[in-house]
Amino acid sequence: MDQGLTARGASSRARLLDQVADAIPSPKPGGAHRIAVDGVDGAGKTVFADELAHVLRERGRQVVRASVDDFHQCxxxxxxxxxxxxxxxxxxxxxxxxxxxxxxESILIVDGIFLHRDELVHNWDFSIFLAVDFEVSVARMAVRDGGSADVEDRPRVRISWSTTTM
Structure with a gap:
C-alpha cells in the first residue's frame, strides 16, 4: 500500500479494494476477464492493480498481472x-x-495510462479509472522517478489558453 497511508487510510483503502473486488464478476466457464486500471501519471495504477490482484488471489481467484508500461507500441x-x-x-x-x-476462468489485470482510449476501451470486461489530485500525482512521480515534488516546477506548469481571450 501507499507508504503515506495512515491506519484509517489503510482501512479505507482495504474497504475500497474489497468493494472493487466484489464488483468484478466471475468469468464465464472457459473464459477470462480483462480488467483495466487507468489514471493519470502518478495516480497509483500499478500499486492499486497489484493490491487488487492480491485481494482477488486471497479470495481464491486466479489472477494474471501485466502493465502497459511494459507494452509500449504493442x-x-x-x-x-x-x-x-x-x-x-x-x-x-x-x-x-x-x-x-x-x-x-482467470482474471488478467492490466494497469497503464490511456487504457480508456477509444481504440482500447472495447478490450476490457471491467474498467477502473483512478482519479487523484495533481499534487498527489506529482509527489508520487517524484518518489518513483526521482524528480521534483514541487507542483510549480517549470516543466510541470501548465498554461491554459482560451480562444475567447486571444
Missing part, C-alpha cells in the same frame, strides 16, 4: 493471448517474452 490482438512485457522501461530495451495464454 500491437497484440485481443483474446486470451498476451505477453507479460515487450519493452523494459528501466533499460529501454526490447524483451522477447513468449506468448502466453491467460488460463481459463
Amino acid at each position: 500491437r497484440e490482438g485481443s483474446g486470451r493471448l498476451f505477453r507479460r512485457a515487450i519493452h523494459d522501461v528501466q533499460t529501454d530495451l526490447p524483451i522477447d517474452d513468449p506468448l502466453e495464454v491467460v488460463p481459463a
Whole structure:
C-alpha cells in the first residue's frame, strides 16, 4: 500500500479494494476477464492493480498481472493471448517474452495510462479509472522517478489558453 497511508487510510483503502473486488464478476466457464486500471501519471495504477490482484488471489481467484508500461507500441490482438512485457522501461530495451495464454476462468489485470482510449476501451470486461489530485500525482512521480515534488516546477506548469481571450 501507499507508504503515506495512515491506519484509517489503510482501512479505507482495504474497504475500497474489497468493494472493487466484489464488483468484478466471475468469468464465464472457459473464459477470462480483462480488467483495466487507468489514471493519470502518478495516480497509483500499478500499486492499486497489484493490491487488487492480491485481494482477488486471497479470495481464491486466479489472477494474471501485466502493465502497459511494459507494452509500449504493442500491437497484440485481443483474446486470451498476451505477453507479460515487450519493452523494459528501466533499460529501454526490447524483451522477447513468449506468448502466453491467460488460463481459463482467470482474471488478467492490466494497469497503464490511456487504457480508456477509444481504440482500447472495447478490450476490457471491467474498467477502473483512478482519479487523484495533481499534487498527489506529482509527489508520487517524484518518489518513483526521482524528480521534483514541487507542483510549480517549470516543466510541470501548465498554461491554459482560451480562444475567447486571444
